[in-house]
Amino acid sequence: MSGAALADPYPVATFSGLDKTTARVTKFDASIGKAVRFGALEVTVRACDKKPPEERPQTAAYVEIRQIDEEKEQVEPTPIFKGWMFAESPGLNALEHPVYDVWLNTCKTSAAPASSGNR
Incomplete structure (x- = not known):
């Protein structure tokens, strides 16, 4: 293997979050390596991949989720979730939180446009 780093084929993960x-x-x-806020959670994707269309569907992302202390506006250092999420099995490795549910939808090549018109 050469020393050159390969670009991630799917640098963006799309999630759904339930308040x-x-x-x-x-x-x-959420782009790989960039923290995104959802409610009082900070979601960081470390890897995102999906199988090609000719193979059995499997979309997975390695995710770290941290709680945000809203009174102090600081992120807790220890993740409340750290592991793989699977789009085809959202209940397999799900975030267990009293206020929020977060699950993976897909991995894709780019983020959605900022102005979608739907909010």
């Missing part, structure tokens, strides 16, 4: 207090589901994108 259980409002019953609102929000879709959001």
Whole structure:
């Protein structure tokens, strides 16, 4: 293997998040290595991959989720979730949180446009 780093074929993960207090589901994108806020959570994707169309569907992302202390506006250092999420089996490795559910939808090549018009 050469020393050159290969670019990630799917540098963006798309998630759905449920706020259980409002019953609102929000879709959001997270680029690999960049923290994204959902409610009082910080979601960071470390890897995202999916099988080619000719193979059995499997989309997976390695994710770290940290709680945000909203009073102090600081992120807790220890993740409340750290592991693989699978789009085809959202209940297999899901975030267990009293207020939020977060699950993986897909991995893709780029983030959605910032102005989608739907909010």
